[in-house]
Amino acid sequence: MKSGNKKSATDTTYLWQGMAVIKFALLFALLNLSGLTEAFAGEAIVYSRCERTTTEMDVTADVVLNGKRQTVTRRMSGLDIYDVLPDITNFLGDFSAPCDLIYRNPDGVETIIYDCSSSSTPADSCAALDPAVSFDAEIIVFSVFRGSLRFYQEHIHSQAVHPDAEPEDLGYYDFPNKLLTTTGAHLHAYHIPSGQIRFIPFIPGVYDSGPTFISNQRIAFTSTRDDHTTTVVWGTTESRMGTRIWTMDVNSKNPDLASHHSLSQEQHPFMLKNGRLAYSSWQIFGGLPFRYSNNGAGTHTTIDNLFHIYAQDPDGAENFPIYGQHSGDHAKSYFGADHKAAHFITQTADERIWFADYYRSNNKGLGLLIGVMQEPEGLEGIGPQEASSDADVFIPRDIINFASWAHSDDMPSFPMSGPTVTHPNYADPLPFAGKLGHPAALPNNGLMVAWGKGACSTVAHHEIFSALGRITPPFTSGSGGGVAMNLITSLEMDTPGCDVGLYRATQIPSQHPGDLEMIVDSKDWHEIMGRAVVPYANIHGVDHPDTIQRADVRTSHPSLETGTPFGLLGAASITDRETHPKNGIHFFGEHQFNLQGTDTIDYTDDELCGVRILGIMPNRNRNVVYEIANIAGERVSILGEFPVLNRHADGSRAIDASDHPDTSFLVRMPANMAYLMQGIDCDGRTLNTDQTWQSLRPGEQKTCNGCHVHS
Incomplete structure (x- = not known):
């Protein structure tokens, strides 16, 4: 067997790598389960398996019992509770490894496509993740993260070692859980008929990951290759590595940056049937992190949870939110769930868009599954005045919560x-x-879903003991100090902290975990990121998604000559708007301003005189906090201002087709640059403002329905 993780970064670009494949028949014991069945035959799938921590750990410490210090040893179980799986926080590294990529045929015979585990060492390991299948089901593209392994560490509290010990911090301990400290990631393509792999050479410091096919010849993926860093949220000092959506041919030629509007991170794009590219977008510009606060006025919410589902054309034109940008109010929406971080996308045959919604970092990318029927293009959801609850503002009207027995809380x-x-x-x-x-x-x-069996959170709570009719032991709620393993160990059961496997839904919505049908679930591995290896037509009834041409190909305008570096931005009216907060403008106005409506004061349509275009430039330095100090968290420039009080030659106000004063505009502006629009009064004062980046592609002609008109 040739190991997949030993190729040199000096190898020629896009080599073919012959792989001796390992096949083994999986022998399944007949199950005697209450409500849980196993799928012995089904569709071929590809998935990643990441090493699960199955060992126990003896913790020895000097603690004080009955006033005397003595040495105590306790054997701790359920340590897989500390395994880390990829999520929006642990996107580029610090997740459990090694991880192999597996192809499983309908008969349960598995082939190791990419082997990281058999030759993994502390100094040199890898994780093969993010598989995507071509529309003809002949190629699987995936990313391989490389780096070294380290042991998870945590302070341990004395009462995790002995329930009667006097409370004290025992200091850091090494746990057996192995995490990958990454140095980069590169893309690979596995040709199923031949069993050969080709790949882009590894470049330390560059992360190419999360690929998806946009045609059989071209892929989209996220990358750090343009070397931008993320928005600095006011009150923080952090600017992380940024990721944007790129496209390129499967043979690695003709790369193109396809998301100039993304100035923080985009993650895991997915091609929709309508030809649009959905993705998870980190929206942390300006006031958005302050839509609600953790500690009072002027403080931000949990920043990493601000990932929402967006869509754009494959070339990056017409980006627009699908779910979450203006919704979620720390309360359940009409479908029974709150919105936190939306991530990991698919689309079923009925065109419903499914994704996970979970609390960042502590929960292994697990929480709820939400299924959304997308609103018509240009609409996001229920309007502010139509919504009966703040939590329903701009929520799509047809959403399914896959399982009410799961939740997305940090618990x-x-x-x-x-x-x-x-x-x-x-x-x-x-x-x-x-x-x-x-x-x-x-x-x-x-x-198909990933089901995490167990508590599946490093934040503990003692509720499970009362549910089992048992006395609650000390130190079984909270986070840190070994409380999570103390919770599992104190159950004194043969049960996991969190063991993830792949299952088929036998009904939607699911009524109980017992109605899931097992596909693959080994005690030694976490099985995640499954994809069916079937032609696109077997799922969606057509050979491939709709084809959307590049913006410069599908538009024609005298101001957009061939090869122009400009685009056109226009609107029929700036007074057709949903910028006024649902509950009005209040002195303490963070919530209303940063959730839905950005009117700065109460004003009438007659006071809207013009539009200001702000250019937003990406941060290029993780120490950018020493270079800028503003609420935006990025460098902002004024590209231009123009009036919209359109008049006839005689000076009288023009009237539009809706019998209102004409405030339409069409402006030629630079493409491939992030921008914001602001409505201004006749003195240039800001009356309302965008808070999410937009951009034009060269030759694009974008028409706005109105200011924040998303319902």
């Missing part, structure tokens, strides 16, 4: 209710209902 999974579920990997019935993630479409409008 352990719900206790298992209803019928018990016994899993073949564990002797005791599962005490936790678990959490969900990584949806993937299957034929016949089917859905």
Whole structure:
């Protein structure tokens, strides 16, 4: 067997790598489960498997018991609770490794496409992640993250070692959980008929990941290759590595930066049937992180949770929100869930867009699965005045919460209710209902999901003991100090902290974990990021998604000559607007301004005189906090201002087709540059403002429906 993680970065670009494949038949024991069945036959799939921590750990410490210091040893179990799986925070590294890429045929025979585990060493390891399947089902593209392994560390509290110990911090301990400190990631393509792999040479410091096919010949992916850094949120000092969406041919030629509007991070794009490219976008510009606060006025919310679902044309034109940009109010929307971080996208045959919604970092990218029927193009959801609750503002009107037995909070999974579920990997019935993630479409409008069995959060809570009718031990709620492993160990059951496997939904919505059908779930691995390896037509009934041409090809205008570096931005009216906050303008106005409406004062349409265009330049330095100091968190320039009080030659006001004063405009402006629009009065004062980046592609002609008119 030739290991996949030993290629030199000096190898020629896009080499073909012959791989001796390892095949082995999986022998499954017949299951005797209550409500949980196993799929012995199904569709071919590809998935990543990441090493799961299965060992126990003896913790020895000097603690004070009954006033005397003595040495105590306790064996801790459930350490997989500290395994880290890729999510919006651990996107570029610091997740569990090694991870292999596996192809599983319908008969359960598995092929290791890319082997990281067999030759992994502390100094040299890898994780093969993010598989995507071509529309003809002949090529699988994926990313390989490279780096070294380190052990997870955490302070341990004395009561994690002995419940009666006097409280004290025992200092840092090394845990057996292995995490990958990455140095970069590069793309690979596996040709299924030949079993050969080709790849882009590894360049330290560059992260190419999250690929998706936009045609059989071209892919989109996220990359750090333009070397920008993220927005500095006011009150913080951090500017992280930024990622943008790029496209290129499968043979690595003709790369193109396709998201000039993205100035923080975009993650895991996915091609929709309508030809648009959906992706998870980190929206942290200006006041957006202050839509609600953690500690009072002037403080931001949990920044990493501000990932929403957007879509753009494959070339980067016409970016627009699908879910989350203006919605979520720390309260449940009409479909029974709150919005946190939306990530990991798929689309089923009925054109419903599915994604995971979870709390960042502590929960392994697991939480709820949300299914959205997208609103018509140009609309986001329920209007501010139509919504009965702030939590429903701009929420799409047709949403399914896949499983009410899961949740997206920064807490352990719900206790298992209803019928018990016994899993073949564990002797005791599962005490936790678990959490969900990584949806993937299957034929016949089917859905594959990743189910995390266990508490699946490093934040502990003692609720499980009362649910089991047991006395609550000390130190089983909170985070840090070893409390999560103390929670699992104190259960004294053969049960995981969090063990993730791939399952098929037998009904939507799911009524109980027992109605999931097992596809693959090994005790030794976390199985994640599954995708069906079938032609696109087997799922969607057509050979490929709709084709959307480049912006410069599909538009024609005298001001947009061939090869122009400009685009056109226009609107029929700037008074057709949804900029006024749903609940009015208040003196303490962070919430109203940064959730939905950005009117700075109460004003009438007659006071809107013009539009200001702001150019936003990407940060280029992770120490940018020493270079700028502004609320925007980026360098901002005024590209121009222009009036919109259109008049006839005799000076009288022009009237538009809706019998209102004409405030239409069409402006030629630079392409490939992030910008914001502001409505201004006749003295140039800001009356309303964008708070999310936009951009034009060369030759693009963009028409706005109105100011924030998304319903």
